[in-house]
Amino acid sequence: MKKKIKTYLLTGFLGAGKTTFLNHLLGLKVSETNYVIENEFGKNSIDSTLVTKNYNQLFELNNGCICCSLDSELIEVLAQLVRLDSQPDNLFIEASGVADAGILASIFQRDDVKKYFELRQVICIVDAENFEDRLEEVSEPYRQLVASSTLVISKIDLIQPSYEEHLRELLQKINPLASICSNQELDAYNFFKNNYSDFTPTNGLAHSMVEGPHRMKSIAIETNEVFDREKLYATLSMTLYLSYHQVYRVKGFVKVAGEDHPILVQSTGNTVSFSKTDAPKKSPNVLVFIGKGIERKGLERILAKTIANKAQVTA
Numbered sequence: 001m002k003k004k005i006k007t008y009l010l011t012g013f014l015g016a017g018k019t020t021f022l023n024h025l026l027g028l029k030v031s032e033t034n035y036v037i038e039n040e041f042g043k044n045s046i047d048s049t050l051v052t053k054n055y056n057q058l059f060e061l062n063n064g065c066i067c068c069s070l071d072s073e074l075i076e077v078l079a080q081l082v083r084l085d086s087q088p089d090n091l092f093i094e095a096s097g098v099a100d101a102g103i104l105a106s107i108f109q110r111d112d113v114k115k116y117f118e119l120r121q122v123i124c125i126v127d128a129e130n131f132e133d134r135l136e137e138v139s140e141p142y143r144q145l146v147a148s149s150t151l152v153i154s155k156i157d158l159i160q161p162s163y164e165e166h167l168r169e170l171l172q173k174i175n176p177l178a179s180i181c182s183n184q185e186l187d188a189y190n191f192f193k194n195n196y197s198d199f200t201p202t203n204g205l206a207h208s209m210v211e212g213p214h215r216m217k218s219i220a221i222e223t224n225e226v227f228d229r230e231k232l233y234a235t236l237s238m239t240l241y242l243s244y245h246q247v248y249r250v251k252g253f254v255k256v257a258g259e260d261h262p263i264l265v266q267s268t269g270n271t272v273s274f275s276k277t278d279a280p281k282k283s284p285n286v287l288v289f290i291g292k293g294i295e296r297k298g299l300e301r302i303l304a305k306t307i308a309n310k311a312q313v314t315a
């Protein structure tokens with residue numbers, strides 16, 4: 001009988017800090033064999049490039065959200081793992097920011113899956129800065145929260161201590177059974193000890209099964225244009241400020257005048273950040289926007305104003 005693969009499911013709304021936390025967990029398991037499944041809502045894979053290399057194999061599921069195609073792609077990857085001669089010790093699944101953790105957890109309660117995989121934890125990353133706003137606007141953050149056995153509050157550095165207290169109370173009220181820690185307490189917390197089947201989700205599973213598909217859209221703008229860094233920054237910041245309740249996440253790689261390599265563009269809430277990368281010079285520009293009621297034409301119009309002029313590009 002093969003050993004069961006210890007499985008950790010990471011959930012949390014768009015941009016909450018799932019990849020950042022996954023990198024932390026992988027860093028704690030460097031001496032073991034770790035497989036990772038990365039799932040993005042859009043077709044373009046940005047996250048897989050941001051996961052640190054402390055894994056043995058990474059699978060990408062980019063054909064939408066795993067909770068919406070549960071019996072196809074994810075099951076196929078799980079079946080591949082079962083067929084391996086030597087099983088990994090750990091499997092980390094980073095679900096898309098809109099995935100329903102209850103639906104995913106229920107896959108691991110199936111007898112044919114339970115035989116090979118032991119779901120130890122469903123960990124929800126809660127973005128301290130934006131969680132409450134998103135809770136009012138869309139149903140995904142609530143559904144992710146109630147199905148989780150541990151809640152990790154991220155971005156503590158961006159809030160006041162008194163707000164942290166309020167947030168903890170709110171989270172505990174929504175999911176009284178979950179353990180809660182902040183991302184400043186990670187070293188004191190053992191994420192590997194639990195067994196998810198000992199944890200009875202509140203009303204997550206029953207609630208999630210009857211919900212329809214996500215109301216959110218992912219639009220990838222691919223272009224070979226070179227952008228003006230300052231204009232792009234100002235325009236994205238303004239768009240995020242004005243459309244905070246519509247645009248939930250921007251991420252991708254773009255070429256900017258004066259930089260040899262494409263830069264990584266990321267946003268959460270109404271904050272945008274640019275960072276240097278060593279992505280190949282020739283990699284395509286792609287900016288992915290995820291949100292409600294967003295339109296490709298409108299986004300293209302906004303970005304058109306941020307393209308660098310010829311003099312900047314040749315300088």
Ligand SMILES: Nc1nc2c(ncn2[C@@H]2O[C@H](COP(=O)(O)OP(=O)(O)OP(=O)(O)O)[C@@H](O)[C@H]2O)c(=O)[nH]1
Pocket residue numbers: 012013014015016017018019020021047096097154155156157158183249251266267268273
């Ligand atoms: N200030 C601050 N920023 C953070 C923290 N955790 C993550 N971030 C930033 O938040 C942004 C999103 O983090 P990710 O880890 O990519 O979030 P994610 O949940 O994987 O994002 P999606 O996969 O797009 O849903 C990145 O710019 C991170 O650097 C934190 O504790 N504090």
